[in-house]
Structures are given as C-alpha cells and as structure tokens.
Amino acid sequence: MSRRFGDEVVALCAPLTDPGDFDVLLDRVGDARVVMIGEASHGTHEFYRWRAALTQRLIAEKGFSFVAVEGDWPDCDRVNHAVRCSPEAPDDPRGALLAFDRWPTWMWANEEVLDFTRWLRAHNAALGDDERVGFHGLDVYSLWESLREIMVHLREHDPAEVPAALAAYRCFEPYGESARDYAMITRLIPAGCENEVADLLVRLRERAAAESGGTFEAWQNAEVVAGAERYYRAMMAGGPESWNIRDRHMDDTLHRLLSHYGDGAKAVVWAHNTHVGDARATGMAASGTLTLGQLARERHGEDQVVLIGFGSHHGTVVAGSSWGAPLREMPVPAARPGSLEHVLHADAPERALMVFPRGERPDLLTATLPHRAIGVVYDPAHERVRNYLPTVLGDRYDAFLWVGGTHALHPLHSRQIDTLEPETFPSGF
Numbered sequence: 001m002s003r004r005f006g007d008e009v010v011a012l013c014a015p016l017t018d019p020g021d022f023d024v025l026l027d028r029v030g031d032a033r034v035v036m037i038g039e040a041s042h043g044t045h046e047f048y049r050w051r052a053a054l055t056q057r058l059i060a061e062k063g064f065s066f067v068a069v070e071g072d073w074p075d076c077d078r079v080n081h082a083v084r085c086s087p088e089a090p091d092d093p094r095g096a097l098l099a100f101d102r103w104p105t106w107m108w109a110n111e112e113v114l115d116f117t118r119w120l121r122a123h124n125a126a127l128g129d130d131e132r133v134g135f136h137g138l139d140v141y142s143l144w145e146s147l148r149e150i151m152v153h154l155r156e157h158d159p160a161e162v163p164a165a166l167a168a169y170r171c172f173e174p175y176g177e178s179a180r181d182y183a184m185i186t187r188l189i190p191a192g193c194e195n196e197v198a199d200l201l202v203r204l205r206e207r208a209a210a211e212s213g214g215t216f217e218a219w220q221n222a223e224v225v226a227g228a229e230r231y232y233r234a235m236m237a238g239g240p241e242s243w244n245i246r247d248r249h250m251d252d253t254l255h256r257l258l259s260h261y262g263d264g265a266k267a268v269v270w271a272h273n274t275h276v277g278d279a280r281a282t283g284m285a286a287s288g289t290l291t292l293g294q295l296a297r298e299r300h301g302e303d304q305v306v307l308i309g310f311g312s313h314h315g316t317v318v319a320g321s322s323w324g325a326p327l328r329e330m331p332v333p334a335a336r337p338g339s340l341e342h343v344l345h346a347d348a349p350e351r352a353l354m355v356f357p358r359g360e361r362p363d364l365l366t367a368t369l370p371h372r373a374i375g376v377v378y379d380p381a382h383e384r385v386r387n388y389l390p391t392v393l394g395d396r397y398d399a400f401l402w403v404g405g406t407h408a409l410h411p412l413h414s415r416q417i418d419t420l421e422p423e424t425f426p427s428g429f
Helices: 003-012 019-029 045-062 073-083 094-098 111-125 143-157 159-175 179-185 194-210 215-235 241-261 283-287 292-300 340-347 380-386
Strands: 034-037 066-069 134-137 267-270 305-319 328-332 351-355 368-372 388-392 399-406
Touching: 003 340, 019 045, 019 305, 019 351, 034 045, 034 292, 045 111, 045 267, 045 305, 045 399, 066 241, 073 094, 073 111, 073 134, 073 143, 073 215, 094 111, 134 241, 143 159, 143 215, 159 179, 159 194, 179 215, 194 215, 215 241, 241 267, 241 292, 283 388, 292 305, 305 340, 305 368, 328 380, 340 368, 340 399, 380 388
Parallel strands: 034 267, 034 305, 066 134, 066 267, 305 399
Antiparallel strands: 305 328, 351 399, 368 388
C-alpha cells in the first residue's frame, strides 16, 4: 500500500523546518476569510507548536482578526481580555489559562498555548484597541458558567432583565450543575428548561441588536446556554444529533464573531481534525454527521475557507484513560498498516507540508484511507480498531501538516479536575 503512493508522497511533500516554509501555504490562503487548523489529538506538542507558528504568520502578515478555539466562551473570554491588554486583565495570560477548570483542562491550559497567548498580547500591545486580535471560545459546554456571567452582566447593566435570567437559572438549579442529571430528566420532561432559555435568549438578542459594548458577550453567553440545553437533551437520544448541534453551534458562533468584528474580518479556528475536516469526505457522512469545516465551506464558499489537517506516525500524547480520569502521558503506537499515516511514514520527510493542488490530483488525494484521530479519552492498546476514520484526504482538507514522531504537550497543571459533563459524542473529540 505505501509503495503504491510513494512517488506521489515525495512529489506532494515539502520539508517543514521552520515557519518560513509556510510561504506556499500563505499563498494558498490568499484572501480567504476563514482558516481552520486542526490537530490529530488534543495532547500533542508538535501540533500545537506548528499551529501557533502558522497562526502568528496569518495574524502578522495576513491581518487575521481573531483566533476561535474549541473551548468554552467564558474561559476563553478571560484569555481574550488578557491578550487584548484590557485594563482589568493581568499582564500575563497564564492566570487566565490556569482558571480553566473543566476536564480536560490540558486542551488549552498548557505551555504551548501560554507561549502563543503571550506572543499575541505583545503583538496587540503595539496596536490600537480596534486593531487588536481576539481569542474566543466556540464550544457549547459552559451552561452554568454562562448563566452566571449573564446574571453578573444584567445586575450591573440592566436589572429589569434579571428576572428572566433568574427563571432560567432556577429551572436548572435542581440538577446541581450536573449536565448528565439534566439530560436524564428530559427523558421524562422533554421540554426541560427550553422555554425559560428561549425567553432569555430572545431578550438578549434584542438588546444586542439595539446596543453595543458588553451586550455582545451577554448575548453569546445566552446562545451558549440555549445550545447547551439542546445538546444535553439530544445526547439522550443517541446518534449524531448531539454532535451536529455542537458543530452547528460552533459554526453559528464563528459567524456571529465575524459579524461582530465587522467588514473584512478574518478568523483562524483551532479545533480537532474531526471538526475542522469536511465530514463529506469521511465515514462520518454515512451517519448524517456534520462538521464545522463542512458548515463553513457551505456558509462562506469553498474559496473563502482553507481547512488544514495534521497527522503523525508515532510518539506520545496527553490523554485520559476514561472520561474525567487524571491526565497522563501515553504512548502513541506506530500507525496501522494501510493507513494514511503508514503511507506517509514510508516516504515523507520527518516534518512535511502538503498544499493540495486545485486541479487534477494524484491518487493519494482521491483514495479512501484510514486516518487516525485521538480524542481526550484514549487507549493505545485498542487504537487500531477505534481511532481511524475512512478519509479522502484531498476532499477533507486543503492542506496537511505531517510530523512523523511527536511528543506529549506540557499541561500547566496536573491536578485531578472533577467533571460533571457527560462524555462527548462519539469519542471525546
């Protein structure tokens, strides 16, 4: 299998030795409005480092407006204030990253992200307020944290709307901030807290349309509450619907951010390959599963969106052995024979960049090959069965970064974090 594609791998792969080698990829980005940069795991040093290096060039040379990540809005908003040099924020983003307390904390509270956010703060310090580059969360999980943020905002800025927020908060209060308990009760009471959340969301949408300032953040927190409530209800039904609600929420949040930043705004997105890649080029499509990358292409047009994947052959990774388990460094065994990673290992440089041609494409980009994906829950002993997704590489991404051997990233804190969140569908991605 690897020899079948050998010459094509050699022809497609350019060595990746330093950020200067991204010139050809920046040419491909051109005037695109959205660049999504993936990762084949949430715990690999090289994926985070190279992604940050590429993002720095996109910001410095292409004028990208913000970075949006697969993280919670309230947590990332603290980082946003730090990197944008807000007067009330600390000088070092480290404190904001250490405040991430939802499992898996290492996804964003790690040394690699800290280095990037310090660079971003220094970059922003030389710019005016309206030119500074933001850092935002796209994800849907922070139901209770977002409710509390709404309460704080309304008590200070619009006390007349506090009763609507209290109604939503009190509806969720009996579940003790346990998403699983709330999801379970919706099997008996299908509507759950849907009506209270809808009322709050409508009110904050209307205020955001009429005002400026901090109202956008309150509106986004209300969108998170509404999205989380739908997500937890859908989880009990099984199937892909909860995944689709989550990725649609991330797509909608990205769209709101682009609109909020104004005409000409451009976004860099950081998320797992399973969100960044186009589901239509994978085995996900057969079940009706959508992805953020697919939705972005459909919303903005393929010429305005560049999707970039990552892959590796072997190494180490940070993950948990089960949902909520303590983080630990685990081995990543050599890739499964016949997989994309096995093919690239045979003939690609140790670090390589592939930018896919727009016209006629070689077989490597049109064949269906298993492509490894490691989530925050990982079992190296069973990965050959559980961790590969059939993929047409040239349709799933526009470019691909390859690192043959990798190392675990460096978490900022290793203490056990309690988790009240149910495991994400399908495997903690």
